[in-house]
Structure formats: C-alpha cells, structure tokens
Amino acid sequence: MTSLSNDVLLESRGLTVRFGGLFALNELNIDVRNGEVLGLIGPNGSGKTTFLNVISGVYSASAGKISLGGIDITREKAHNISSYGLSRTFQRSRxxxxxxxxxxxxxxxxxxxxxxxxxxxxxxxxxxxxxxxxxxxxxxxxxxxxxxxxxxxxxxxxxxxxxxxxxxxxxxxxxxxPKLVLLDEPSAGMTHDETDQVVDEILGIRKSLGGLTIIIVEHEMGLIERVTDRCVVLNYGKKICEGKFRDVAADPVVREAYLGQA
Amino acid sequence: MGMIGQHLLNGLMQGTIYGLVAMGFTIFFGVMNVIKFSHGDVLTLGAFGGLVAVWAANALGLSVPLQFIVALCVAMALTAVVGAGISHFLIMPLRNAPPLNMLLMTMMVGTAIREAIRLFFPNGTNPQRFPELLPAGGFNIGPSFFRTDAIILIIAGAASIGAVYWIINHSKFGLAMRAVAEDTETARVMGINFGRIIPLTFALGSITAGFAGMIYALYYSEINYSMGLLLAVIGFTAAIVGGLGNIWGAIIGGYLFAGLQTFVVAAMPSMSDYKNVFAFVLIIVLITWRPTGLLAERGSERV
Amino acid sequence: MTPTSRTLARGPVWPLFVAVAFAAVALTALVLIENQKLLGAALAITAAVCFCAARFGGVAATEVAASENPWLLRGLLTLASLAVIFVLRDDNFGLLMLATVLIYATICLGLTVQMGYAGLTNFAAAAFAGTGGYTAAMLGQQGGLPDALVLVCGGLVAVFIGSLLILPVLRTRGHYGALTTMAFGVMFNVFLDANDFFGGPQGLKLPGINLFGWDFTNDIHIFGLVLSSYVNYVILTGILTALAMIFVGLLDRSWVGVWFDVVRLDETAASVFGLKIAYWKVLAFTLGNFLAGLMGAVYAKMTGFIAPANFTFGDSLVMVSIVILGGIGNRWGVLPAALIVVLLPEKLQFIQEYRLIFYAVLVIAILTMRPDGLVARRVRKLHTEASA
Structure with missing residues (x-):
C-alpha cells in the first residue's frame, strides 16, 4: 500500500478507542484519498460510527494517531477540528x-x-x-x-x-x-425510495462542488455499491477487508463476519 | 476533650437526618429522573403532623409511649399521602417537560407547603416546642456525656435507612420499582402497573421524610415552618455528591456533609456561624472535581 | 423568482398603537386604583382583554406590526412611558413599585440570556443582584467614586463573583448544575447574616444616586410641574431596561443568539461545527450577571438600604419564576410577568400576607396548564436581515 503518497487526505495509524475494557476501535489503519468516496461498512457494533466520532473529535482516541491534510489532529478538541475542513452529519438527526x-x-x-x-x-x-x-x-x-x-x-x-x-x-x-465530509447512515429513518433520491442528490452536489472527499457509513448495501469508490470493512473494531465494493462483497472473511453476526 | 464525644454524636445525628433526606431525593430521581425539591417541606409537614398528633393524643389522655407511636404513625401516614398526591397530581402530568420546569414546579410546591404551614398553623410563624417523648437522661463514657434519646434516634434512623434499602433491593415492590427506573416502557410491557408503582414509590420516599422530620423534632425539641428548606438543599447536595440515583452515595453524602459541618464547628468554634458556608464551598469544589458525583456516573439528562 | 421578489405581506400598523395605549392605560390604572373592588374589576377587564386579544389574533397582529416597525414601537413606548410618568408624577409609592418592576424585569432579561438562550441554570440571580447592591453600599461608604461608576462596579463585581463559579457551572449539567448556583445562593445569605463587616442581618444604609451632578432625591421641576423625586428612579430604570431590552433583542437576532441556542439545544452538534461551548457559556453567564449586579446596585441605592433578607434564595426563585411565567427565552414576556409578580401582591392587600403562596400557586398553574409561559418564544426569523 502506498499510504504515504501525498494524495492521502485523512490517515489513521494504530487508532484505538477503548470504552472501559471494550475495544471499540482496535489498531485501525485507514487512508482516505483526496476526492474519493470511501464506504465504511461492517456489522452492528463493529466501530463504524465510533470511527467517525473519533476523527470528528466527539470521542478521544485511547492510542494511535489521526492526521488530516498532513496535520496531526489526534488530540484536537472537536471545535478545532472543523477548522481543518472536516464536517459531518449524524446518524440520529441532530x-x-x-x-x-x-x-x-x-x-x-x-x-x-x-x-x-x-x-x-x-x-x-x-x-x-x-x-x-x-x-x-x-x-x-x-x-x-x-x-x-x-x-x-x-x-x-x-x-x-x-x-x-x-x-x-x-x-x-x-x-x-469542507474538504472532508462524514455521512453517518444517510438512509436512517427513510424509506427505500427516499434514500435513493437523497443519494442521487448527494452525488449531484458532489459533482457540482467538484471532488469533495466523503466517508460514508451505511447499512444499505445498494447505496454503498452505487456511491463508493472504495470500501473498508470493520468487524470488532478491526479492519478485515478493503477494496472495491464488488471485491469486498465477495470476500469470504467479510461474508463470514456478516453471517456470523446474523 | 469532652467535646469530641459530643461533636461525634451531633455529627452522627445530623448525618442520619441528611442521609434520610438524601435517600428520598435518590429514590425519586432513580425512578422518575425528577428532583422533587418539595421533599424538605414534606418533612416539615410530617413533623407538624406529628406535633398535632401528640397534642391530640395528650388531650385524649394517652400515655407517653402511645403518644410517641401515634405521632410517628400520623407523621408517616401524612407524608405518604402528600407525597403520593404530589406525584400523582403534579409530577406525573409534567414528566415529559424540561427538567428545569419540573425542578421549579417542585420548588413551588415546597414553597406552597411551607407558606401554608406558616399562615394556617396556629402561631405558625414562630418555632413550636415539640414535647419530649423519649426517655431523658444519659450516661458518661470517660469525659463525654451521651444523651439516651440521641442514641435511640441514631439507631432508629440507621435502622430505617437499612429497612428502605432492604425494600428497594429485596422486596417484590422494590423489584418493580427498579424495573420502572431501569426502563419504563419495558416495565410496562412486562405487566408492571406503572400508575401504581410511581405513587407508591413517592409514598415510600416521603415516609422517610416523615420519619426524618420526627427524628429532627424529637432531637431538637423544636420545629419551625422553614426548617425543611435548608434540609432540602443539604439533602439534595448530599444526593448529588453521592451521584444521583445511587442510594449508598446519598447516605455517604449525608454523613459527609454533617462531618464537614461538625468539623468546622469543632475545629474553629469562632467560625461556627459559617459552618454551612464552608460545607457548601467544599461541596462546590467537590462537584467541580467530580461533575457527576462521587460514586455514580449516571447523568441527570437523557441524551 | 429571485428571493427578494417574494415581498412579505405587511400587516396593518394600528394594532401596535392600540396595544401600547392599552398597556399604558392598564398599567396606570393598576398602579393608581386603591379601592380593592375597583382594582379587582380593572384586573378582570385587563385579563379579559388580553385573553381576547390572544384568542382573536390581536397579539399576533401586534407582534407582526412591532417587528415590521421597530422604530415606531420604540417611539410609542417612549411616549407611553412619559404619559404614565406624567399621570403618576406625585404618587411616590406607585413610582417606587414601577421602578422595582423595571429592576426585576432587567435582572430577568439577564436570566433570559443565561437560561433561555444559553441554557445555563441560575438559581442565584438574587445573590448576584445582592452582590451588586453590597458593592454599591461598600463603595458608598468609601466615597469619592462617581455614582455612574459605582453602578457599573456593582455589575462588574457580580461578574467577578460569578467567575469564581464558572468552573463548576461549565463542568456540571442539568441537576448537578442547578446545585452549584443554588448552593451559592443559599451560601450568600448565610455568609452575610453571619458577617458583621457587611452589617449582618440588619444590613447597611446607603445614600441615593447622584448622577452627573443631579441628585436623585430632588423633585423635578419642569414646565411649571413638580414631579416626585422617585420619577428620577423610574426614568433611570426605564432607560436601563430599554437599553437591556434592545441589547438582548439584537443579541438574539444575531449569530451570537443563534450560537447560544445551538449550545443550549445540542452541545455535540455545536462543537462539531466549531463552537467552543465554554466560551459561549461564559459569555452568557457574564452578561446575565452584569445585568443582575448593575440592577442590584440601583435597587440598593433606590431603597437606601440593603440587607441579606432582600436577596434570599426565595427571591432568586421568584426571578426564575418571572422568566418561566413570561415564556422562557421571550424577552417581551418578562415585562408582564415581572408586573404580575411584583405589582400584584403589593396592590392586592388580601394577597400581601399570602404573596409567596400566591407565587407558588401561580407558577404551578402556569407550569401545568401553559408550560410555554404567557407569551411563548417564537422561532427566530432573520429574514429581514437576510433579504433586505
């Protein structure tokens, strides 16, 4: 992996978040490239939203490092992080x-x-x-x-x-x-048709803004398939797979993680 | 040196009263996420109810022990009914309102009770003498003198704390109460009668106030219409310091506050007028250090 | 198609005239009438008119007219105030009550910023006012400082005392936060009662205000009329209230007001979008405490005497009640609410003894039946600013 190439916008290294004895994120290395739409998927409780919360400063990291556009933001407070060009939506409407x-x-x-x-x-x-x-x-x-x-x-x-x-x-x-937008389950609370509509609109806006970088957390796989350039699959706070949605979806480890859950 | 025993006894006595009051706050908060600030004035009401009962029993020519029992029963019954009534008619309708509204509401209920006693109790503005119903006298251990009635009251107070703790943690009613506290919706689905558990819980919490009111009256032999306000602030403080919703925390908070007051009085007798100032300053420092109390981590706001 | 072409329907202006005139007449009548039966009738009529106005859209029409013609509103209010002062010119007691209402209203405007906007619980407003009052008394004993500065110092010292509480206020939330100010409010009284330096329970005496060479104990002679010296205080408190009203109103209709609301409603969203929660809370706390301290100093100077009993926890509770009664976060609601809470018990003799119980029942009734207060806060619309 060419993680150090200069087109990486957000980089997490060994990122760990612990709640008491529970590892919500465990030694996570994720790169988000400039201009891509990265899908973050995984079973319930796999740490997707935690990842968004920790990079936007709502939670603080127990260990590891996050940098945004080359600047270390690991210890930054939430209200400072937005000034580096990060913004987000929330799972439950806020x-x-x-x-x-x-x-x-x-x-x-x-x-x-x-x-x-x-x-x-x-x-x-x-x-x-x-x-x-x-x-x-x-x-x-x-x-x-x-x-x-x-x-x-x-x-x-x-x-x-x-x-x-x-x-x-x-x-x-x-x-x-912003340079980077985090979308936390944009489909939550909406019907299938509404979701489709909003997704089209997001893509439309992205086109008009020209190459906005997006991290999207979603359960709706159809949506992920349509919008993402690349996906990272989390399970128990660890990255278990990474790549194009089609490849990821075919990966036996990923299938087991989802089926094992169900 | 002889004062140490005195201070110890006094501190234990106050701590028991504060702990009882704080326990009431904790019970209400645990079940309904409500600070029932009228709690202190319900306590006052219990003490005045007891006083009337003693007068009545005396007029009927009952013996002193009987007077004591009648007074205790009346105080507890009165507070139970008033507590359940407040919960049913005033707190329940507001349970989805902002916490501030609820806090203000119960403060105003307390004000209404306090003022009603002042205005409508005969000569209510002045302190009332409360007859001594417990055996007088006492004994010396070394240079310290211990009042018999104080020892009895401390033991009774501690026993009642234990009894309430047992009810909450081991009785069937306590189980239902905790279920409602944990998750109102699930409790309802499980067939727990919400509409009955809530008033009963408030009755239980208020009975402890009635009991504390009687302890106060018997120990100090004097009651007044406004005694509940400071007790409420102190009890609330103790409950907060312990961490709202945590019974042990409340009891510890109560003894801690009494300990602080007693320490100021014992260590700096000239500053004894400021004992509450010191205690409150320390409490504010404490709450700054641990913003959700010493023991519990449970927030008072639902997210 | 362009946004500016969507002109807003302008409402008629006359409801504003009627409303201001009615308020002035009702206020004057309530202050002047001594006969208890007549007073009862006047109260009933006022209540009935207000009820009907609310019911049949009169209040809404007035609000529209007022927001569309802010300068007309200000002018009319000034005229009406002058008229009221003229009618009451030698009624010392009435003027004193009016000034007291205005002082309470202004302190409650500060509370509105703290509780209604930024969502900080403050159960020690009376203690902060008391701090201002005692500051004025102590500075008065020293002498030398002009009174304008003394009053400002009252506000500043309240801010300073408040800043000692800032850490617990910032770190605690909800009920835990209520405790810190409550403990402070109770402590304030216990401390002053025990402390001889500040006069103990008997309190301190202090001289009246002398502003820029004008002694407030003098009667005003103007156009051959003699106005009672208390008119001085009504004018001063009236100006301060008006300034505070305008300031708080502008604050509300600005980014600062929006950020206060967001901090109150959702701290997480606020901080994610770059708001530093602590800064906005400190700002609101400071502004509110300044107003409380300033008006406390004016109150002490006006009554010529200050004692712990004037600034109890119960008084703080009354102030919070005024804010809730008026409709939390609505600055206009503070005026009628302060009027009801301060004036009624003074005027209705049968209530006087029962005033606290009257407040209690009134607030309980409002909270159960009309939790948004007399005049609920409206959604902020910055469209006049944003589409001129």
Missing amino acids: LCLSLSVFDNIALGAQRTLNNGLWHNVVQRKAFAAEARKIAEEARELLGVFNTALPDKLFDPAISLGMIDRRRVEICRALIGK
Missing part, C-alpha cells in the same frame, strides 16, 4: 428543531462568520450583509435538491419531514466548504 432552517445551516458556516459582540450587536449593516450572503448560499445549496426547500429557509426545522431534515443536515455539512 438539527435544532426549534430553530429555523436558516439558523441550522448557518451553524455549518460558523467558522467563516464574524462572532464578535461589536459586529453582531452594533454593526448591524455588516451583520445583515453576512446574513444575506449565507442566505444566498443556503438557497443555492437547498436548490440543488430540486424541491421547495429554498422557500422554507425561514421555517422552523421541526415543520420539515424526515427527508427534508436530512437534506438540511447535508447542507449544513456542506456550506462551510
């Missing part, structure tokens, strides 16, 4: 439901905005200009979904259906122009 769609999406652009008290409270013209800019960008992003979403920009998030909430979450993850 929109602030009592806030408007606009407020939720603005959160994704937080680090590009001026948070000073003086700017926010006194320089209202400058603030309004900023708000206008975000609103335009948000409308544009929402418009990609080819729905009535741009018109709902100032509606409360709670008034949206499940699929629209997921779309808003994706917009929130994208508006900050």
Whole structure:
C-alpha cells in the first residue's frame, strides 16, 4: 500500500478507542484519498460510527494517531477540528428543531462568520450583509435538491419531514466548504425510495462542488455499491477487508463476519 | 476533650437526618429522573403532623409511649399521602417537560407547603416546642456525656435507612420499582402497573421524610415552618455528591456533609456561624472535581 | 423568482398603537386604583382583554406590526412611558413599585440570556443582584467614586463573583448544575447574616444616586410641574431596561443568539461545527450577571438600604419564576410577568400576607396548564436581515 503518497487526505495509524475494557476501535489503519468516496461498512457494533466520532473529535482516541491534510489532529478538541475542513452529519438527526432552517445551516458556516459582540450587536449593516450572503448560499445549496426547500429557509426545522431534515443536515455539512465530509447512515429513518433520491442528490452536489472527499457509513448495501469508490470493512473494531465494493462483497472473511453476526 | 464525644454524636445525628433526606431525593430521581425539591417541606409537614398528633393524643389522655407511636404513625401516614398526591397530581402530568420546569414546579410546591404551614398553623410563624417523648437522661463514657434519646434516634434512623434499602433491593415492590427506573416502557410491557408503582414509590420516599422530620423534632425539641428548606438543599447536595440515583452515595453524602459541618464547628468554634458556608464551598469544589458525583456516573439528562 | 421578489405581506400598523395605549392605560390604572373592588374589576377587564386579544389574533397582529416597525414601537413606548410618568408624577409609592418592576424585569432579561438562550441554570440571580447592591453600599461608604461608576462596579463585581463559579457551572449539567448556583445562593445569605463587616442581618444604609451632578432625591421641576423625586428612579430604570431590552433583542437576532441556542439545544452538534461551548457559556453567564449586579446596585441605592433578607434564595426563585411565567427565552414576556409578580401582591392587600403562596400557586398553574409561559418564544426569523 502506498499510504504515504501525498494524495492521502485523512490517515489513521494504530487508532484505538477503548470504552472501559471494550475495544471499540482496535489498531485501525485507514487512508482516505483526496476526492474519493470511501464506504465504511461492517456489522452492528463493529466501530463504524465510533470511527467517525473519533476523527470528528466527539470521542478521544485511547492510542494511535489521526492526521488530516498532513496535520496531526489526534488530540484536537472537536471545535478545532472543523477548522481543518472536516464536517459531518449524524446518524440520529441532530438539527435544532426549534430553530429555523436558516439558523441550522448557518451553524455549518460558523467558522467563516464574524462572532464578535461589536459586529453582531452594533454593526448591524455588516451583520445583515453576512446574513444575506449565507442566505444566498443556503438557497443555492437547498436548490440543488430540486424541491421547495429554498422557500422554507425561514421555517422552523421541526415543520420539515424526515427527508427534508436530512437534506438540511447535508447542507449544513456542506456550506462551510469542507474538504472532508462524514455521512453517518444517510438512509436512517427513510424509506427505500427516499434514500435513493437523497443519494442521487448527494452525488449531484458532489459533482457540482467538484471532488469533495466523503466517508460514508451505511447499512444499505445498494447505496454503498452505487456511491463508493472504495470500501473498508470493520468487524470488532478491526479492519478485515478493503477494496472495491464488488471485491469486498465477495470476500469470504467479510461474508463470514456478516453471517456470523446474523 | 469532652467535646469530641459530643461533636461525634451531633455529627452522627445530623448525618442520619441528611442521609434520610438524601435517600428520598435518590429514590425519586432513580425512578422518575425528577428532583422533587418539595421533599424538605414534606418533612416539615410530617413533623407538624406529628406535633398535632401528640397534642391530640395528650388531650385524649394517652400515655407517653402511645403518644410517641401515634405521632410517628400520623407523621408517616401524612407524608405518604402528600407525597403520593404530589406525584400523582403534579409530577406525573409534567414528566415529559424540561427538567428545569419540573425542578421549579417542585420548588413551588415546597414553597406552597411551607407558606401554608406558616399562615394556617396556629402561631405558625414562630418555632413550636415539640414535647419530649423519649426517655431523658444519659450516661458518661470517660469525659463525654451521651444523651439516651440521641442514641435511640441514631439507631432508629440507621435502622430505617437499612429497612428502605432492604425494600428497594429485596422486596417484590422494590423489584418493580427498579424495573420502572431501569426502563419504563419495558416495565410496562412486562405487566408492571406503572400508575401504581410511581405513587407508591413517592409514598415510600416521603415516609422517610416523615420519619426524618420526627427524628429532627424529637432531637431538637423544636420545629419551625422553614426548617425543611435548608434540609432540602443539604439533602439534595448530599444526593448529588453521592451521584444521583445511587442510594449508598446519598447516605455517604449525608454523613459527609454533617462531618464537614461538625468539623468546622469543632475545629474553629469562632467560625461556627459559617459552618454551612464552608460545607457548601467544599461541596462546590467537590462537584467541580467530580461533575457527576462521587460514586455514580449516571447523568441527570437523557441524551 | 429571485428571493427578494417574494415581498412579505405587511400587516396593518394600528394594532401596535392600540396595544401600547392599552398597556399604558392598564398599567396606570393598576398602579393608581386603591379601592380593592375597583382594582379587582380593572384586573378582570385587563385579563379579559388580553385573553381576547390572544384568542382573536390581536397579539399576533401586534407582534407582526412591532417587528415590521421597530422604530415606531420604540417611539410609542417612549411616549407611553412619559404619559404614565406624567399621570403618576406625585404618587411616590406607585413610582417606587414601577421602578422595582423595571429592576426585576432587567435582572430577568439577564436570566433570559443565561437560561433561555444559553441554557445555563441560575438559581442565584438574587445573590448576584445582592452582590451588586453590597458593592454599591461598600463603595458608598468609601466615597469619592462617581455614582455612574459605582453602578457599573456593582455589575462588574457580580461578574467577578460569578467567575469564581464558572468552573463548576461549565463542568456540571442539568441537576448537578442547578446545585452549584443554588448552593451559592443559599451560601450568600448565610455568609452575610453571619458577617458583621457587611452589617449582618440588619444590613447597611446607603445614600441615593447622584448622577452627573443631579441628585436623585430632588423633585423635578419642569414646565411649571413638580414631579416626585422617585420619577428620577423610574426614568433611570426605564432607560436601563430599554437599553437591556434592545441589547438582548439584537443579541438574539444575531449569530451570537443563534450560537447560544445551538449550545443550549445540542452541545455535540455545536462543537462539531466549531463552537467552543465554554466560551459561549461564559459569555452568557457574564452578561446575565452584569445585568443582575448593575440592577442590584440601583435597587440598593433606590431603597437606601440593603440587607441579606432582600436577596434570599426565595427571591432568586421568584426571578426564575418571572422568566418561566413570561415564556422562557421571550424577552417581551418578562415585562408582564415581572408586573404580575411584583405589582400584584403589593396592590392586592388580601394577597400581601399570602404573596409567596400566591407565587407558588401561580407558577404551578402556569407550569401545568401553559408550560410555554404567557407569551411563548417564537422561532427566530432573520429574514429581514437576510433579504433586505
């Protein structure tokens, strides 16, 4: 493996996360190349979401090293990691439901905005200009979904259906122009058709943004097959296989891991 | 040196009362994730109920031991009914509300009870003398003097803590209670009568308050309408320090708080007015060091 | 097609005029009327009108008109305030009550930032106000410092005392967090009661305010009219309340307000998108405590006397009740709520003795029947800013 080639965006080496005596991740080495869509699959409890949580800083690593774009982020706090160009969605929708769609999406652009008290409270013209800019960008992003979403920009998030909430979450993850986006089970809570629709939309957005790197955790194998360039299979916190979906799916070790689970 | 025994006894007595109160907080929190702040005022209500019962029993010409038994029964029955009533009519309807609303609600229920006693109990604003129902006198060990009634009360308090612990961990009712605490939905599916377990649990927790109120009244021979407020804050503190939902933690927290107070009084008699200030400062430091209590790791918020 | 072409339907303006006029008349009537039966009738009418207005869209129409014409709203409120002050010009007791209501309302605006926006539980608002009051008293004894600075110092010392609590407040959540401020609130009282340096239970006396050479104990002579000296305090507290209202409102309608909400609603999402939770919590805590300390100093100076009994845990509870009663996170709700909680027990003699039980029952009723408060907080819409 040419892990040290300079087109690697995210690199984990010996990454271990322990909860008490349980190894959620065990000595994990994963490379994510610039511009690829990497699928992270494996049975329930194999450590997929833990991996996303540890690289986004929600959990801290017990051992090992993570670097993003060549910068060591292993010990960084969650709120700093986003400034290196990482953003994500969550398995269970984490929109602030009592806030408007606009407020939720603005959160994704937080680090590009001026948070000073003086700017926010006194320089209202400058603030309004900023708000206008975000609103335009948000409308544009929402418009990609080819729905009535741009018109709902100032509606409360709670008034949206499940699929629209997921779309808003994706917009929130994208508006900050990240280099790497983590999608944690984008199909969760949606019907098969809705999932297909959202996947097409994600691919469409990716095309329009040009070569965004994505890590996607998913149970829906059809989705993985359609969108990923490469897959990593986890089981009990360890990497058991890596490669194109077709090859991975045919691998006897992978089959055993899934069947053994079932 | 003679003071040491005195301080020890006093500390144990206070610790027992605090521990009992904290245990109540823990029971409520364990089952419903609720801080029932009116707990201290339910305690006051129990003590006043006991006082009325003693008056009535005295008027009927009952002997002192009988007066004692009547007072204890009335205090416990009254707190049980009030506790169950509060849970049924005020806490249950709010159980899906934000924790802050619930906390405020129970604080206000406590205020209502406290004010009702002050306003409607004859001469309620002033402290009331509580008759001595336990044998007076005491004995010396070395230079220290020990009050007989204090020894009896500490033993009774410790025994009641043990009894409640037994009920929770070994009785059938305790099993149902713990099942509801663990997972309300599953407990319901398993056929546990949710609508009955909750008020009964609150009755049990409130009985401990009634009991603690009687211990307080008998030991200090004086009760007043506002005594429950500080006891509630201290009991809540003890429960928090132990880690909410952990019975042993609550009891340890209770004795710890009493120990801190007693230590300040014993070591710096001139500062004894500040004993609660010191105790609270230490508690704040402690909670900063261990934000979810000394023993338990259970958060008070559901994610 | 362009977003700006979707012009928002502008509502009529008259509901705003009616609402402000009604509020002014009702307020004046409630303060002026002494006869208990008449007062009861006035209260009933006010309640009925408010109920009908809420029921038949009057409140909503007023809200729309107010948000579309912020400067008209501010102007009308100023005019109405002047009218109320003119009518009440020699009613010392009424003016004192009004100033007290405004002080409570402003402290509760601080609490709104802390509890309603950033989600910090604070059960020691009265203790922070007391800190400001005692600061004013101690500085007053030293003398030398102009009163404007004394008041600001009241706020700053409250912030300082609050910063000692910041570590436990940041590290604890939920009920554990409630404990730290509660313990502080109780401790504050126990400490002052026991401490002779701060006057013990009897408290301290302090002189009235003298702002930029104007002594607040003087009556105001203007256009041949004589206004009671208490008008000074009503004007001062009114200006402070208005400033705090505008500040908190702008804060809410800015990124800072959005970030506060996100920190309250979902710390994980907030930090993943780059918000430093501790910073925003410290900011909210500081702003709220400053307002409490500042207004505590004004209160102490106004009453000329400060004692531990004015700043008990019960008073903190009353302040939290005002916030919940008004509708947590809604800054406008604070005004009527403070009015009900502070004014009613003063005016209704039969309640006075029973005021605490009255609060208790009122809050219990609100929490069970209308948990969002009198005026529930609306979803923030930054569309006026974002599509001008």
